[in-house]
Amino acid sequence: MPVLSMTNIQKSFGENHVLKDISLHVDQREVVSIIGPSGSGKSTLLRCATFLETIDAGEIAYMDQKAVQTVNGKAVYAKNLKPFRKDFGLVFQNFNLFPHRTVLKNVTDAPISVLHRDPKEVKALAEELLGKMGLADRAGAYPCELSGGQQQRVSIVRALAMQPKILFFDEPTSALDPELTGEVLKVIKQLAEEHMTMVIVTHEMAFARAVSDRVIFMDGGVIVEQGRPEDVFGDTQEERTKQFLRHYER
Amino acid sequence: MDLLTIILKMAEGLEKTCAIFFLTLLFSIPLGMVVALLRGSKLKIVSGIARAYISVLRGTPLMLQLIAVTYGPYYLFGISVSRNKLIPVVIAFAINYAAYFAEIYRSGIESMPVGQYEAAEVLGYTKVQTFFKIILPQVIRRILPSITNEIVTLVKDTSMAFTVSYQEMFTIGKQIANSQTSFVPFIVAGVFYYVFNAIVSFVMGRVEKAMSYYKI
Numbered sequence: 001m002p003v004l005s006m007t008n009i010q011k012s013f014g015e016n017h018v019l020k021d022i023s024l025h026v027d028q029r030e031v032v033s034i035i036g037p038s039g040s041g042k043s044t045l046l047r048c049a050t051f052l053e054t055i056d057a058g059e060i061a062y063m064d065q066k067a068v069q070t071v072n073g074k075a076v077y078a079k080n081l082k083p084f085r086k087d088f089g090l091v092f093q094n095f096n097l098f099p100h101r102t103v104l105k106n107v108t109d110a111p112i113s114v115l116h117r118d119p120k121e122v123k124a125l126a127e128e129l130l131g132k133m134g135l136a137d138r139a140g141a142y143p144c145e146l147s148g149g150q151q152q153r154v155s156i157v158r159a160l161a162m163q164p165k166i167l168f169f170d171e172p173t174s175a176l177d178p179e180l181t182g183e184v185l186k187v188i189k190q191l192a193e194e195h196m197t198m199v200i201v202t203h204e205m206a207f208a209r210a211v212s213d214r215v216i217f218m219d220g221g222v223i224v225e226q227g228r229p230e231d232v233f234g235d236t237q238e239e240r241t242k243q244f245l246r247h248y249e250r
Numbered sequence: 251m252d253l254l255t256i257i258l259k260m261a262e263g264l265e266k267t268c269a270i271f272f273l274t275l276l277f278s279i280p281l282g283m284v285v286a287l288l289r290g291s292k293l294k295i296v297s298g299i300a301r302a303y304i305s306v307l308r309g310t311p312l313m314l315q316l317i318a319v320t321y322g323p324y325y326l327f328g329i330s331v332s333r334n335k336l337i338p339v340v341i342a343f344a345i346n347y348a349a350y351f352a353e354i355y356r357s358g359i360e361s362m363p364v365g366q367y368e369a370a371e372v373l374g375y376t377k378v379q380t381f382f383k384i385i386l387p388q389v390i391r392r393i394l395p396s397i398t399n400e401i402v403t404l405v406k407d408t409s410m411a412f413t414v415s416y417q418e419m420f421t422i423g424k425q426i427a428n429s430q431t432s433f434v435p436f437i438v439a440g441v442f443y444y445v446f447n448a449i450v451s452f453v454m455g456r457v458e459k460a461m462s463y464y465k466i
Contacts, residue, residue, distance in 0.1 A: 050372055051371075052368055052371065052372070082374060085372065085373075085374040086374060088372075089372070090372045092365060092368070092369065094365060096363075096365035096366060096368065096369035097369075098366065098369070098384055098388075099388065099464050099465070099466065100387050100388050100391065100464055109383070110373035110374060110375065113375075113379065113383070114373060114374040114375055114379070115374070142463065142464040142465075143464070144464050144465035158373075162373065162374075
């Protein structure tokens with residue numbers, strides 16, 4: 001059973017047709033990287049998967065439960081999306097931590113006040129996760145007191161504390177100094193090794209190649225090529241993909 | 251009349267000055283939030299009414315509003331002007347200040363980065379939870395300097411109650427000034443307002459400091 005099924009997704013912003021009949025299915029324990037030039041629709045795809053954007057047509061299901069289906073050519077959303085939201089987490093490019101709250105409160109509040117989980121258990125889980133991410137001593141700090149890399153690790157912990165079935169990353173290192181990207185990529189890699197189901201939109205090609213089970217190359221609102229990383233990077237089939245990857249060769 | 255007598259007589263009115271001040275804040279701060287939220291409504295008619303409210307109350311003099319609320323009922327419906335003028339005075343002040351507060355709240359709410367809403371939405375917070383837990387605390391922090399500004403102005407504006415002869419400090423001072431042909435009561439009034447505002451500034455400074463434990 002796929003964790004996420006997106007089928008024949010259509011999305012336009014006015015005249016701009018951003019997603020052209022895209023389908024994406026992600027299995028349990030699978031790590032998928034999405035690469036492609038800016039404006040190719042990869043971030044929009046994640047935003048549609050997380051309901052931050054509404055799709056025009058297509059179908060989105062989590063754990064085979066349909067959140068969106070298409071009736072007479074129009075997307076119809078489930079009345080209550082709340083049960084679906086707890087299936088996924090999203091890590092933003094610019095973290096979006098809550099600046100008025102400590103690291104610990106950023107992490108624990110949603111599980112407690114949204115999922116109504118036991119505050120003690122949530123706190124224990126939060127501390128465990130923070131420890132794992134090398135942030136054990138920062139629980140009482142405010143986001144503004146942290147480096148960008150630390151903030152992004154906190155936002156990963158915040159997403160993980162909801163115990164989602166799938167975690168989306170929207171260019172998680174694009175807002176970071178090159179020096180700080182490493183520490184964030186390291187924790188994502190760690191999660192990949194634990195077989196956390198993940199979809200990662202990224203410009204870090206070496207990273208995508210190292211951690212992914214599958215790499216998707218998107219351009220112009222369609223999936224141009226996808227496959228095992230060694231195939232997409234090592235034995236590229238499509239001319240457009242080759243052209244794109246050439247920019248990353250040194 | 252010696253200086254001490256003038257001061258003591260005017261001080262008797264301070265209680266009423268304070269009543270206007272605190273009651274206006276008590277009612278206008280939440281009322282302003284209601285107006286700001288209505289103004290942001292997706293229903294055009296609702297936001298239109300809120301816009302009109304703000305436009306009229308900011309666009310006409312407070313003095314006129316005081317007269318309208320206090321004497322309007324008499325001219326319109328023949329209802330006699332109430333003995334206790336505190337009620338119409340506070341109503342006039344509260345609806346006037348609510349219009350200003352509403353615009354301050356709106357500017358604060360609009361200054362919030364969309365990412366805060368998106369992060370809350372993805373985490374599953376309801377709209378109400380998002381507003382009270384995530385947005386409002388940050389908005390308060392952002393708008394506090396503007397709020398302080400309004401409060402300082404309110405302290406001085408309480409003197410407008412003299413237009414409807416409400417016996418607050420300035421009204422009494424003006425009466426003494428007229429009967430004694432003396433300028434002293436105005437100086438006393440100036441000192442009273444200045445000290446009052448020094449206290450307001452001190453308190454608000456403390457509040458701002460307490461809230462600046464994080465960077466925006």
